[in-house]
Amino acid sequence: MAADTLFHRITDYAHRADPYPFYAELREAGVARQEDGSYLVGTYHEIEALLHDPRISSDRRNRTVPDETAAAEQGLPPAFIGLDDPEHHRLRRLTMRSFGPPHTPDRIAGMHDEITRIVKDLLAGFVDKERIDVVDDFAYPLPVTVICRLLGVPIEDEPRFRAWSDAIVAGIDPTPGEDPTERPRAAAEARKEMGLYLGELAEKRRAHPSDDMLSAFVSDSADGQLTPLEIMTTSVLLLIAGHETTVNLITNGVLTLLRHPDELARLRGEPALMPRAVEELLRYEPPVQMLPQRTPLADIEVAGVTVPKGAPLILMLASGNRDPRRFCDPDRFDPTREDNQHLGFGSGIHNCFGAPLARLEAQIALHELIQHLDTPRLVEDPPPYRRSPVLRGPRHLLLAPGRDDAQRGR
Amino acid sequence: MQGEPREGRIVVVGASLAGLRAAEALRDAGFVGSLTLIGEEPQPPYDRPPLSKQVLLGKVSADRTGLPQRRRVDAQWRLGVRAIGLDPIGKEVLLADGEKVPFDRLLIATGTRARPWPKPAEATLDGVFTLRTGEDAGRLAERLDAGPERVLVIGAGFTGSEIASACRERGLAVTVAERGPAPLVGALGGTLGALAAKLQRAHGVDLRCGVTVTELEGDGRLTGARFSDGSRIDADVAVVALGAVRNTEWLAESGLAAGPRGVTCDAGCRAFDMYGIVTDDVFAAGDVARFPHPLFEYQLLSLEHWGNAVAQAEVAAHNMVNPGPRRRPHLTVPAFWSSQFGLNIKSVGVPTFSDQVVIAQGSLKDARLVAVYGYRGRVTAAVSVNQAKALEYYERLIETAAPFPPAPGAADRIESPVPVPSDVPDPKTLSHGPTVALTGHLPDRRLTLVQPAR
Numbered sequence: 069m070a071a072d073t074l075f076h077r078i079t080d081y082a083h084r085a086d087p088y089p090f091y092a093e094l095r096e097a098g099v100a101r102q103e104d105g106s107y108l109v110g111t112y113h114e115i116e117a118l119l120h121d122p123r124i125s126s127d128r129r130n131r132t133v134p135d136e137t138a139a140a141e142q143g144l145p146p147a148f149i150g151l152d153d154p155e156h157h158r159l160r161r162l163t164m165r166s167f168g169p170p171h172t173p174d175r176i177a178g179m180h181d182e183i184t185r186i187v188k189d190l191l192a193g194f195v196d197k198e199r200i201d202v203v204d205d206f207a208y209p210l211p212v213t214v215i216c217r218l219l220g221v222p223i224e225d226e227p228r229f230r231a232w233s234d235a236i237v238a239g240i241d242p243t244p245g246e247d248p249t250e251r252p253r254a255a256a257e258a259r260k261e262m263g264l265y266l267g268e269l270a271e272k273r274r275a276h277p278s279d280d281m282l283s284a285f286v287s288d289s290a291d292g293q294l295t296p297l298e299i300m301t302t303s304v305l306l307l308i309a310g311h312e313t314t315v316n317l318i319t320n321g322v323l324t325l326l327r328h329p330d331e332l333a334r335l336r337g338e339p340a341l342m343p344r345a346v347e348e349l350l351r352y353e354p355p356v357q358m359l360p361q362r363t364p365l366a367d368i369e370v371a372g373v374t375v376p377k378g379a380p381l382i383l384m385l386a387s388g389n390r391d392p393r394r395f396c397d398p399d400r401f402d403p404t405r406e407d408n409q410h411l412g413f414g415s416g417i418h419n420c421f422g423a424p425l426a427r428l429e430a431q432i433a434l435h436e437l438i439q440h441l442d443t444p445r446l447v448e449d450p451p452p453y454r455r456s457p458v459l460r461g462p463r464h465l466l467l468a469p470g471r472d473d474a475q476r477g478r
Numbered sequence: 479m480q481g482e483p484r485e486g487r488i489v490v491v492g493a494s495l496a497g498l499r500a501a502e503a504l505r506d507a508g509f510v511g512s513l514t515l516i517g518e519e520p521q522p523p524y525d526r527p528p529l530s531k532q533v534l535l536g537k538v539s540a541d542r543t544g545l546p547q548r549r550r551v552d553a554q555w556r557l558g559v560r561a562i563g564l565d566p567i568g569k570e571v572l573l574a575d576g577e578k579v580p581f582d583r584l585l586i587a588t589g590t591r592a593r594p595w596p597k598p599a600e601a602t603l604d605g606v607f608t609l610r611t612g613e614d615a616g617r618l619a620e621r622l623d624a625g626p627e628r629v630l631v632i633g634a635g636f637t638g639s640e641i642a643s644a645c646r647e648r649g650l651a652v653t654v655a656e657r658g659p660a661p662l663v664g665a666l667g668g669t670l671g672a673l674a675a676k677l678q679r680a681h682g683v684d685l686r687c688g689v690t691v692t693e694l695e696g697d698g699r700l701t702g703a704r705f706s707d708g709s710r711i712d713a714d715v716a717v718v719a720l721g722a723v724r725n726t727e728w729l730a731e732s733g734l735a736a737g738p739r740g741v742t743c744d745a746g747c748r749a750f751d752m753y754g755i756v757t758d759d760v761f762a763a764g765d766v767a768r769f770p771h772p773l774f775e776y777q778l779l780s781l782e783h784w785g786n787a788v789a790q791a792e793v794a795a796h797n798m799v800n801p802g803p804r805r806r807p808h809l810t811v812p813a814f815w816s817s818q819f820g821l822n823i824k825s826v827g828v829p830t831f832s833d834q835v836v837i838a839q840g841s842l843k844d845a846r847l848v849a850v851y852g853y854r855g856r857v858t859a860a861v862s863v864n865q866a867k868a869l870e871y872y873e874r875l876i877e878t879a880a881p882f883p884p885a886p887g888a889a890d891r892i893e894s895p896v897p898v899p900s901d902v903p904d905p906k907t908l909s910h911g912p913t914v915a916l917t918g919h920l921p922d923r924r925l926t927l928v929q930p931a932r
Contacts (some may be wrong), residue, residue: 118872122839123885154840159864366885415866 075102075382077343079241085450087457088399091387097374105133106380107373110387112394112411114371118383119416121363123153126418130363132378142259143308145297147305150361153417160421162294163302166284168368168424176424179214183429186213187436194469201449203464208311210433214425215310219303222270228265232258232306236238241456263300266307281306308424314353316454316461318429321346322437323465324353326446328401335403336438345403346430350389350412352401357386357460359414385411386460394441396428423425442467481728483799485511489571489579490553491527491561492725493517495525496787498612498762500585501551503795510757513553514579516571518588519611520558525714527784529615531817536623540616561575561588564732566760567752579757583798586729586741586749587791589765590722590782593911595632595694601718601899605700608718613799619923621715629653630713634661635910638719638814639674639679643818646681653684653711655703659901660928664912666825666861668901669835670849673863677819684711688700690909691716721911722782724766734760740768740780740919748793750813763787763794768917769808773876774858782913807855811873812914815866822865823846825857827876828914834897836883840865848872852882 074097077083078090094110100105109115118124127150148159164173195343200206216223218279238257270282277283285299294302325332335341360383367374373380388411390398397407397444413420420426447466488504490497491516502514517523523545542768556573563572570578577840592608595601605626607618622629622645629645631638634656645652658664660671661678678685686705693704696714704710730735734757736742737749741762742750747769749760762769764787789810797805815824829835832851838860842849849867851859856879860872875884883897905912 117871117874120868120874122868122871154844154846157846416870419867 071104075108076099078108080382081455081457084453084457084460086384087460090391091384091390092354094095094384094387095391098371099375101373102380104380106382107370107375108384109370110384110391111371112391113386115162115383115385115388115411118370118381119360119411119414121368121419123368124381125363125365126137126156127389128361128363129154130188130365130378131380132376143256144263144301144304146299149305149309149395149418157291159294159298159302160378162289162292162298163281163285163421165289166281166332167235167421169390171348175218176428179218179425180428180432181219183210183214183432184436186210187433189269191440195370197469200467202322202467203315203462204464206437207315207433208466209313210318211311211429214429215285215307218281218310218454219258219266220273220282221266225265229262229307232265233263233312235335236262236304236308237456237459241458245279246364259304262304262307263321266303267296267300268340270303270344271296306422310425312427312459313355313422314429315464316459317346317349317426319465320355320463321349321430321434323446323449323451323462324349324401325434325438325466326444327449331401331403332438335434339435339439340404342431342435343427344408346427346434347408347410347412348401348405349430351387351395351405351408351410354386354389354410354412355461356412356414356420357384358458359385360458385414437461441467442465483801484643486582487512487580488583488585488798489514489516489581490587491556491571491583492585492764492766493519493557493587494523494587494589494764494787495784496589496791497585498523498545498547498551498796499788500587500763500791501553502548504799505549505551507799509795509799511582513551514581515553516556516557516559516561516573516579518558518560518609519725520611520698521612522555522557522862524612526610527610530609530640531644533612534619534622534641535647536619538712539613540619543612545814553605561728564729564734566733566757569759582595584768585791585794585798586736586760586762587764587787588725588728589787590724592718593720593723595718595720597694600694600696603694603700604698604717605696605714606694606716609641610722618715618717622650624715626650628713628715630655630691630711630716631719632716633719633721633908634658634674634678634687635664635719635721635908636687636814636818636913638660638910639678640716640755640816640818641717641719642678642683643681644805646683646819649682649811652684653713654678654680655689655705656685657688657690658903658907659687660726660845661685661687661904662823664830664900664905664908664910665914666823666829666849667832667835667851669837669842669898670863671901673845676817677821677845681819705740719910721908721913722765724780726766726817739778739915740766742778745772745809746797746805747790747808748807750799761798763790768915769827771812772809773811773879774828774916777831778917779812779828780915780917781812783812785813786801796836811876813873816911822864822866823861824869825859826869826873827851827857828916829859829861829900829903830912830914831858831916832900832902834882834894835900836897837897838884839868843866849885850875852897855882856880857882857884898932 148156235258236255239252272287273283405459413423445468451462451465494640505719525543533540560574562574570580573754587789592610628651634654639661641840642652642654661674665673691703695702701809702712724740726736743762747755747761765782765904768778768780771779793808813826829851832853834852838848846864849861857875863868
């Protein structure tokens with residue numbers, strides 16, 4: 069029964085609110101071969117080793133059975149997240165030049181005040197609201213605004229790229245059982261349109277450069293240059309990865325803190341704990357639950373199982389993060405956890421490019437939010453989740469902000 | 479061991495990285511007795527890696543590299559005084575100021591010092607430096623600030639190469655003299671040594687290999703140097719980077735197995751006496767220790783690595799306060815890094831414990847690569863150049879004694895993966911000491927014993 073395979077149960081929308089029992093089952097199974105020939109790995113040490121294994125490709129074109137996503141994406145080549153070294157390194161390095169050290173060491177740290185201002189503006193909008201949707205009112209607009217400023221994309225165009233982004237994210241879901249061609253095709257189409265849109269924006273910067281990444285992409289540099297096509301694929305990646313993940317990090321964070329009121333109270337009193345709390349959130353409820361696009365370039369042995377060359381290899385990061393062989397009491401949310409080398413940002417050469425930005429946004433957002441709200445209460449638990457089993461998080465998270473209660477108490 | 483292992487008196491001789499981390503680990507492990515740290519230098523423990531990099535570049539001043547203390551160690555600090563002897567029967571450390579410090583357990587963490595220029599009259603010329611301490615680095619940085627005409631670096635090991643790199647970054651003219659065939663060859667072998675030579679020259683270093691400096695000239699003040707090939711240069715600064723000398727002289731009468739190659743200890747950091755009998759109250763850690771490592775056929779290793787000092791200190795501390803069955807071995811895979819000439823170089827394992835090497839990823843041409851070293855068909859080391867993220871995988875191969883050469887399929891393998899001889903030179907042919915010394919016969923049959931240099 070295909071519908072009963074472990075992967076079906078993990079990705080089944082009915083279990084989105086709590087996939088963790090299935091991850092435990094996966095860890096018991098070791099490496100789990102699925103009927104479609106893909107392999108799931110859910111134990112920490114094996115995932116960690118595979119993330120560093122040069123025999124593992126991130127390029128879907130290395131799959132023995134070409135998947136539909138790869139076929140459909142012929143219109144626009146893969147961005148560096150889907151490439152191997154040395155191409156991956158060249159593109160990532162050229163992109164990093166305008167984002168982080170050594171050429172731009174202060175870009176992210178320098179956004180601290182601006183992020184705080186954006187967060188405070190959003191919080192100011194909570195006034196008089198009896199219901200707050202953490203997603204729509206807070207966790208989504210923040211990273212979108214930030215990544216738009218960073219890249220140099222007009223925030224007014226948000227509705228346009230939101231539609232594209234939704235289609236692209238739907239395209240990477242490995243949910244079995246649906247028409248296997250339709251979503252990837254729509255995703256490829258959206259990617260192409262988004263790429264053209266961003267490529268045009270970048271071209272305009274050539275004549276009118278400003279202090280954003282698109283301008284940096286078209287400016288001359290001694291150590292190489294992104295081609296117009298590479299600017300398109302790279303900016304699509306950054307725009308999407310820059311907000312589709314952080315929204316879940318923040319929302320999962322709020323949900324987790326509200327489910328652990330003692331820890332919330334502690335963080336409110338000890339703001340210095342917040343960076344560690346965010347690391348624990350990345351372990352406990354990671355926004356990226358799995359990496360679905362790895363492929364071995366040779367037959368490799370993982371925990372006694374041979375994964376054949378060219379097979380789809382799916383690394384379940386969220387499962388590795390709860391592996392009791394790595395983390396003591398892994399199902400406990402502990403914002404003071406020591407030795408927290410989680411897999412929330414992956415590891416190895418594809419280690420999350422935007423991690424410093426995601427950390428800063430989440431730290432500021434959660435800090436300001438819990439200082440702002442007195443006694444927030446969850447209206448619905450569990451909340452409704454987004455479709456994606458890969459980028460997992462609530463679609464809405466309704467809060468009663470708690471001010472009314474406080475006023476009544478006076 | 480007298481009384482409870484978590485009580486009594488522990489003395490740590492050596493107040494640098496290993497000494498400090500051991501002291502912290504002792505308190506972490508619940509040691510509640512008295513703790514004394516004895517250090518020759520007057521200042522609290524500081525970090526050395528920045529001294530040949532950021533400090534020489536003027537980015538950080540030499541007195542700003544203090545080591546962060548990770549916890550209160552609640553110790554008596556005896557700084558600015560040297561230990562000059564050890565009475566193993568009376569269990570006392572003798573200090574240069576005449577005092578005797580009694581102990582129940584002792585940790586030897588006295589590290590190394592720079593090997594001085596062998597001719598004292600030349601070594602004292604104004605303009606001749608070594609680089610080991612913060613004070614050294616401060617004085618040298620000051621001299622570089624003044625804009626010397628030409629700097630001579632004697633020895634192209636890691637320290638010498640980093641000094642040359644810093645000088646070039648400052649725009650100073652630099653001559654590097656190396657007795658061996660290439661820079662870094664003593665640590666990395668011939669293939670990467672050749673790459674290092676190419677890079678140094680591309681960065682404008684006047685690199686002279688296969689020569690020794692025969693004379694430092696000057697009359698009170700350095701003016702130039704003569705080489706074994708008959709040539710000479712004008713130079714107003716010379717940095718002697720001939721490797722390190724282990725600080726073991728104070729143990730000469732102690733009866734311990736202590737000599738120029740270090741203090742020999744077991745895998746649990748317990749020192750041996752001169753008859754090869756293990757002590758149970760004297761431990762060693764850091765650069766001064768010389769210990770057997772199972773991954774390298776239990777050969778005794780002496781390492782001058784930052785990470786080793788930390789890891790070994792923690793094992794030593796643990797074993798000092800735990801009974802036999804709870805003790806742990808120091809099995810860490812050796813690792814070190816360097817930054818020079820725009821390159822980030824990282825190493826795991828022991829590259830000199832090899833007979834072959836293969837460029838497993840990347841290419842020499844791009845100066846971005848992983849070189850993997852093998853000995854008799856198994857992986858024993860890997861060195862990355864500007865590709866550090868790849869190294870963890872190879873560390874695992876070393877730990878599991880995986881077959882060499884590593885299996886094909888590496889995502890970015892460009893150059894033909896044919897192993898070539900690793901060309902590890904006999905340490906005798908180097909002007910600097912190797913930062914890893916295998917103190918038995920080296921795997922490459924052309925190699926013999928590590929000699930106390932010069």
